[in-house]
Structure formats: structure tokens, C-alpha cells
Amino acid sequence: MEGVVYLPPPRKVSSVTVEEALLLRRSIRAFTGDPVRLEDLAMILWAADGVTDARGEFRSAPSAGATFPLEIYAVIGEKCVVTAGGEHLAAGVYKYHPHLHALVPRRYGDFRRELEAASLRQSWVGRAPVSVVICAVFERTTSVYGERGRVRYVPMEVGHAGQNIYLMATALGYGTVAVGAFHDEAVAEVLGLPREEKPLYVMPVGVPRRAARLSFEDLERVISAARR
Ligand SMILES: Cc1cc2nc3c(=O)[nH]c(=O)nc-3n(C[C@H](O)[C@H](O)[C@H](O)COP(=O)(O)O)c2cc1C
Known part of the structure; x- marks a missing residue:
């Protein structure tokens, strides 16, 4: 496949x-200008x-x-x-291939402004170096579970994947925010999605301008105060 980026395993x-990632997970909407490392x-x-x-x-998940x-x-x-060798990945929309653990290019170019506009102009979408977008093919689940798949199972699964992104990003020193407010059709157009794939979460990822700082001791004080 042309242009496929095979990711570090x-x-x-x-x-x-x-538990530390859970403690420090926060929705982050302000990023430094630093790039994301490809391995991260x-x-x-x-x-x-x-x-x-x-x-x-x-x-x-x-x-x-x-x-x-x-x-x-x-x-x-x-x-x-940025790769370990200091090269930059070409700007574009890539699809993650789980079995190859690779990024397959769909279109080249910097589409962050378009994605921001599609996301009701939420500026953190335009400013983050990368946005991970979780989409779903509802039919795979509804063909087995019908309506329950549509209203329950698929949205639940997006939540699982979204929380995994939050926790891994936090553990690696990045921040993200789960963005659910956007124009579905406009996001689908930016990504060039096939008709059966629907976007459900846009998750801008970057280095936080201010990371959450909280210790378990701080938390113990919060809980003790609530009990008083
Ligand atoms: C389903 C869902 C949709 C959300 N949509 C947006 C959004 O469109 N824009 C945004 O900035 N934050 C969005 N958030 C993030 C929430 O505002 C955030 O999780 C909440 O304020 C709690 O803060 P925390 O994540 O730091 O604990 C969304 C969260 C969820 C779960």
C-alpha cells in the first residue's frame, strides 16, 4: 500500500x-506548539x-x-x-489499521481548520497537532443486536475507546478532550468517510499547556473534607 506508515510496535x-493516569486525566483544551512523537x-x-x-x-476495548x-x-x-529520526509525517487524514498497526493515508494536506469549523469552531480542535476521530459502522452491531446495538452498544464502545485514549495520552504526558459537539456530515466530509462510517468523537491530542497536578494525598484531603 502506497504511503502506509507502519507504526512502532x-x-x-x-x-x-x-490509578495515576485516572487521577491525572483531565479534559485538556490548551496545547503548547509541540509536535506529537510518532511512537506516542x-x-x-x-x-x-x-x-x-x-x-x-x-x-x-x-x-x-x-x-x-x-x-x-x-x-x-x-x-x-515527528518520528524518532526527527522527520515529520506528511500532514493528512490517516486511517488506523489495527491488524497492521499502521496508518493508511486517505488524503494529504492540513485539514485541522476544516475539522475545527466542522466541530462548531471549537478552537482546540484547530490548534491541537493531531485529532483522533472515532467513527463507527453501526451496521456491524445492529445486524446482530438491532436497535439495542444502535442506541446502547455502539455508543458504549465509543466511550470505552475514548477513555482508553484519555488514559494513554495522560500516561505519555499528552492531553486530550472528548469532543462530541460537531456537524456529523461536515466531519464526515473532512475525513472523506464512506457512507456507512459515522463520526462519534473528535479527540484533539497535544502537549498540555498546563497538566493536571494532584496527588492521592490531595484527594484524601478532599474526601475527608466531604465526610466532615
Ligand atoms: C459525550 C461527551 C461529549 C463532550 N463534548 C465536548 C465538546 O464538544 N467540547 C468540549 O470541549 N468538551 C466536551 N466534552 C468534555 C466534557 O466537557 C468534560 O469531560 C467535562 O467537563 C468533565 O471534565 P473532565 O473530562 O476534565 O473530567 C464532552 C464529554 C463527553 C463525555
Whole structure:
């Protein structure tokens, strides 16, 4: 496949525990101008929807009846993702391929402004170096579970993937915010989505201008005060 970016394989990269990532997870809407490292983006995409079993059947997030309705995209700006060798990935819209653990280019160019406009002009979407967009093919789940798949299972699964992105981003020193307010058709157009894929979350990712700082001791004080 032409232009495919094979990502560095998933591996243990962070010394942040799950409880620390939960403690420090916050929705972040202000980013420095720093790029995202390709190896970190690879881990964030793997957390969202990566393969996690020896036969390649299962993923990082649970899925109703293993129907796996989600499709993950990355909208990457100009000079916004840097490789270990110091090169920049071409700006564009890429689709994450979970089995190859690769980014497949869909269109080249910096589409962050268009994505921002489609997201009701939320400036953090335009300013973040990368936005991960979670889409779903509802039919994969509704063909098994009918209406329950549409109103419950698929939205639940997007939540699982979204939280995985939040936690992995936090563990690697990045910030993100789950953006649900956007014009569906406009986001679909920016991404060049096939008709069956519907966008559900836009998650801008970048280095936070101010990271959350809270310790478990702080939290204990908050809980003690609430009990008084
Ligand atoms: C379904 C959903 C939709 C959201 N949509 C937006 C959005 O469009 N724009 C935004 O800035 N934040 C959005 N948020 C983030 C919430 O504002 C945020 O999670 C909330 O204020 C709690 O803050 P926290 O995430 O830091 O704990 C959304 C969150 C959820 C769960």
C-alpha cells in the first residue's frame, strides 16, 4: 500500500500506573506548539482500538459480541508528528489499521481548520497537532443486536475507546478532550468517510499547556473534607 506508515510496535513505555493516569486525566483544551512523537501516537491509537490477543481477534476495548464497529482516524497537521529520526509525517487524514498497526493515508494536506469549523469552531480542535476521530459502522452491531446495538452498544464502545485514549495520552504526558459537539456530515466530509462510517468523537491530542497536578494525598484531603 502506497504511503502506509507502519507504526512502532506497542510496548511498555510508561511508568505511570492506571490509578495515576485516572487521577491525572483531565479534559485538556490548551496545547503548547509541540509536535506529537510518532511512537506516542502509535500507543494512543493502539489504546483506542489496537489488537491485544495472539490470534488478532480481540482489541484493547470490549465490543458487544466482538462485532467491532469502530474505525479510528488521525487528522495530522503540518510538522505536527515527528518520528524518532526527527522527520515529520506528511500532514493528512490517516486511517488506523489495527491488524497492521499502521496508518493508511486517505488524503494529504492540513485539514485541522476544516475539522475545527466542522466541530462548531471549537478552537482546540484547530490548534491541537493531531485529532483522533472515532467513527463507527453501526451496521456491524445492529445486524446482530438491532436497535439495542444502535442506541446502547455502539455508543458504549465509543466511550470505552475514548477513555482508553484519555488514559494513554495522560500516561505519555499528552492531553486530550472528548469532543462530541460537531456537524456529523461536515466531519464526515473532512475525513472523506464512506457512507456507512459515522463520526462519534473528535479527540484533539497535544502537549498540555498546563497538566493536571494532584496527588492521592490531595484527594484524601478532599474526601475527608466531604465526610466532615
Ligand atoms: C459525550 C461527551 C461529549 C463532550 N463534548 C465536548 C465538546 O464538544 N467540547 C468540549 O470541549 N468538551 C466536551 N466534552 C468534555 C466534557 O466537557 C468534560 O469531560 C467535562 O467537563 C468533565 O471534565 P473532565 O473530562 O476534565 O473530567 C464532552 C464529554 C463527553 C463525555
